[in-house]
Amino acid sequence: MAKANELNLTHIGEARIVNPNDDNAIQKYAELFYELRKAKGITMEDAKKKAKDPLYLGCLLVKSGEADGQVAGAANSTGNVLRAAFQVIKTAPGISAVSGAFIMQLPEGSPYGHNGIFVFADCAAIPAPTASELAQIAVSANRTAKQLACIPEPKVAMLSFSTKGSAKHDNVTKVQEAVALAKENYPELLVDGEMQLDAALDMTTGQSKAPGSPVAGQANTLIFPSLEAGNIGYKLVQRLARAGAYGPVLQGLSMPVNDLSRGCFAEDIVGTVAITAVQAQNASK
Numbered sequence: 001m002a003k004a005n006e007l008n009l010t011h012i013g014e015a016r017i018v019n020p021n022d023d024n025a026i027q028k029y030a031e032l033f034y035e036l037r038k039a040k041g042i043t044m045e046d047a048k049k050k051a052k053d054p055l056y057l058g059c060l061l062v063k064s065g066e067a068d069g070q071v072a073g074a075a076n077s078t079g080n081v082l083r084a085a086f087q088v089i090k091t092a093p094g095i096s097a098v099s100g101a102f103i104m105q106l107p108e109g110s111p112y113g114h115n116g117i118f119v120f121a122d123c124a125a126i127p128a129p130t131a132s133e134l135a136q137i138a139v140s141a142n143r144t145a146k147q148l149a150c151i152p153e154p155k156v157a158m159l160s161f162s163t164k165g166s167a168k169h170d171n172v173t174k175v176q177e178a179v180a181l182a183k184e185n186y187p188e189l190l191v192d193g194e195m196q197l198d199a200a201l202d203m204t205t206g207q208s209k210a211p212g213s214p215v216a217g218q219a220n221t222l223i224f225p226s227l228e229a230g231n232i233g234y235k236l237v238q239r240l241a242r243a244g245a246y247g248p249v250l251q252g253l254s255m256p257v258n259d260l261s262r263g264c265f266a267e268d269i270v271g272t273v274a275i276t277a278v279q280a281q282n283a284s285k
């Protein structure tokens with residue numbers, strides 16, 4: 001309170017503060033966590049310890065409907081932020097794999113994507129996705145592209161080192177299976193692959209390597225075959241092309257939780273809070 005007054009944050013009095021060290025205040029959240037996890041063999045004592053952890057307490061406030069979303073991670077690893085969300089918030093209907101997307105904004109004048117805007121996924125959560133998980137990443141990224149990146153018609157490319165069978169490898173087969181699953185399970189998706197990045201982005205290359213594809217040469221939503229590719233890919237574009245990289249936006253949770261980098265700045269926190277608020281509005285529709 002003293003710090004808030006010093007910074008002239010006069011509205012702080014309207015915020016509800018739950019102190020994790022106040023045993024009485026956290027009791028009901030400990031009970032909620034116990035209910036959620038008792039089938040996993042936890043005790044009430046374990047549940048109390050978890051409810052005192054701010055990462056879990058925040059998720060429990062969201063789960064109980066007392067908060068609309070959580071923003072965390074300025075002082076915690078991505079893994080710890082994700083684990084609390086997975087255990088408490090759980091996934092949205094029809095999704096079992098949560099993933100992390102970045103909204104990428106290329107410098108003005110870029111001929112690629114939707115006026116230089118892309119969604120890249122998964123860049124944060126699933127180290128070695130299965131074909132089914134890749135298909136879920138695609139459908140979640142499609143939603144992120146529409147709801148947060150204002151891309152009216154996401155064109156989703158499932159990336160690989162092969163285009164339409166040009167190479168043979170188990171990793172290629174996995175992406176081909178993911179494309180088939182995505183087309184079968186989510187017929188509303190405009191998705192295609194497997195394709196190399198140049199075929200996804202460049203019209204001439206796309207038409208030559210994947211003739212007739214509704215996505216090749218026009219992709220604005222890129223699904224990477226592994227977390228290594230996605231995490232390295234977004235950082236390459238951010239650094240070498242000087243693109244803005246906003247995220248990771250966690251997609252596929254039933255209520256929003258978002259992760260910050262430990263190197264974040266105040267503006268990053270404000271931006272992530274804004275994204276979380278928009279996700280909360282969409283989740284309640």
Ligand code: ACO
Nearest residue numbers: 078079082083086087096097098099123124125126127248
């Ligand atoms: N979606 C939904 N639920 C999941 C997912 C997922 N992607 N992954 C795990 N879970 C669930 C499990 O089903 C399990 O649920 P249960 O306990 O109710 O049965 C629970 O989460 C814990 O599962 P574990 O397999 O024990 O999870 P683990 O602790 O091994 O790891 C984690 C999960 C933390 C997400 C791990 O996969 C990870 O570390 N991912 C990479 C995170 C990272 O470092 N990203 C890169 C940095 S971010 C950046 O640079 C932007």
